[in-house]
Amino acid sequence: MLKVPQHQVAGHEAGIGKLGPLVDESGRFYKPLQGDERGANEVAFYSSLSTNSGIPEHIQRFFPTFYGTQLVEASDGSGLLPHLVLEDLALGRVNPSIMDVKIGSRTWAPEASEKYIQKCLKKDRESSSLSLGFRISGLQIYRSKELGFWKPGKKAAQKLSTEKVKLVLRRFVSSNTLNDLDSRPDCAFASTVYGGSTGILSQLLELKSWFEDQTIFHLYSCSILVMFEKELALKGKNPGAQIKLIDFAHVYEGRGVIDHYFLGGLCSLIKFISEILTAPNECRIEVSAKADQKNLTADNGVVADHKSHTASDNGVVADQKNLTVSDNGVVVDQKYLTNSDNGVVADQKNLTASNNGIIADLKKLTDSDNGVS
């Protein structure tokens, strides 16, 4: 029995009439194959992964396990469609905090079509990709059983300023700022999640070493998924801090050159996380942080004031109603209705009327579905 993933933070969400990824109970993640060359690219990449001698074993673990392709009933009810069958990265996790970080100042390959390049270029310029070398494509941070997750809107997350990105990276490992958005992030879990020999930073540095050397692939528009479990950290247990690389629809041959776009962005992310570890208590962005938080609740239409009820036994937000009228006239009306026995979001209705004419069309498949359920 295939279901809609619980913990997807970026990419397209499946739902009634919406094509998106699915999961089964055995821990497999089904990603609809994009009909054009992107789908073929991604299959080719995953197929080559396990046999590619250029990817050492300690790097292989950063990629989701690939189980081939399979025809399954598409989530939008359109019938049998080919899907990539991947490892469900959220398997075994109860309430994971997750960040999807799209790496690289440039998310397009020169080989891509001019139309695609222009589309990406626009997104790169509008987001933090150009300035930071990466952008947060989406995230969810677990708050508590009562409050569920803090999950800013994807569009807003991608457009965060430098200071806001720094704030979010601190908030991601803090125990306080999600219930009280005015307080300074305490970075309570920084050392156990970001730090240590098996922490996020250590994993990112391993990845960096490989990217300094590998000239096999250029991974345009690829994301690093950062995950951990707050509840385990609170109990003093191993929080399961882990990174995974996802989204390979735009992988090109490296042809003897390193992927300096990916590497540069990765180093930029590493620098931010290192700073948090060096000075977890010294949040230099205190003043601007408050302004940022204000922006996170209004200017960018980010949902920050969730009115949530927990209708499932694992703390997943099951009924969330938000109405945000922001400074730039964006009206966001989000309704989550749950009709399944495990609190899975089954119906999402997004009505967006904005001054700049951006209408989100979630039915269109783009390229950043992530492998998290």
Added chain:
Amino acid sequence: MLKVPQHQVAGHEAGIGKLGPLVDESGRFYKPLQGDERGANEVAFYSSLSTNSGIPEHIQRFFPTFYGTQLVEASDGSGLLPHLVLEDLALGRVNPSIMDVKIGSRTWAPEASEKYIQKCLKKDRESSSLSLGFRISGLQIYRSKELGFWKPGKKAAQKLSTEKVKLVLRRFVSSNTLNDLDSRPDCAFASTVYGGSTGILSQLLELKSWFEDQTIFHLYSCSILVMFEKELALKGKNPGAQIKLIDFAHVYEGRGVIDHYFLGGLCSLIKFISEILTAPNECRIEVSAKADQKNLTADNGVVADHKSHTASDNGVVADQKNLTVSDNGVVVDQKYLTNSDNGVVADQKNLTASNNGIIADLKKLTDSDNGVS
């Protein structure tokens, strides 16, 4: 007595009616101050260098010493003009082999004017900057007392393909390929120039460490100058392998973010040089190299067949006449006339008529004058 520098490989060369840098006998290099904000930027950057506590001592040595600004007679005869007074990086060097490598896939800051951005973007796309994260802005490689220097045209150098850049980096430290362009580069000086604890790679890695951490400056359109002396290497002496950072007209504040463009490009260059050290004898580009060499002599209008006479006692090329008709109709006519007692190039005449309408105008000041005389 100010003179035109002997060993300039990129940027604008001074000459009759041409504004360019000058040197004096005490080892100072005079770079005409660009009239617009670029000049002011560069002065501000150099002024802040020595007092900036964010630049550790072992990194300070990669920057030219700065002696302030001074009004001096401009090289184009236009009268007194303000100049940056810098250390003459070629001082004490007799026949230096020099490469000017402009670092970064993006040579423009978002803060720059749209017109400037478009100009840079075009150059970045036409050159190897986008693909490699750097481009060779110019170079000269010493051949012998009889043959002088091998000095490809700047435009051609900047447009080298990946394989050609790899070839040039090998040729830079080879003893054979400059006299016989059909032979495989022997990389005879690779270990003494690129390798070792004080070699080029070691210096680049030091710089890399700093760029992984520093968030003070973003150095757009900045170059790394790579220098050594072949004659010393041949004698088994220390070849004086050295890198220097030059060209700071487009430095911007880092504002808490690393310069991931510079860092990515630097890592790409480091990878190429590491490969040469790992396999100096294993020139994988043998087949394509021959095609490349053909290109270097024809397709791109690079001057590869110098007819040179040495008119000075230190082996500097003093009379060089080249006529190259290339596959794409580029006609390059270069005349070097020497009218000084030490073989200094005093008059350079470039006539370029090409199918694509590019006419070099050396009178215009751009931003890549380098501090080499």
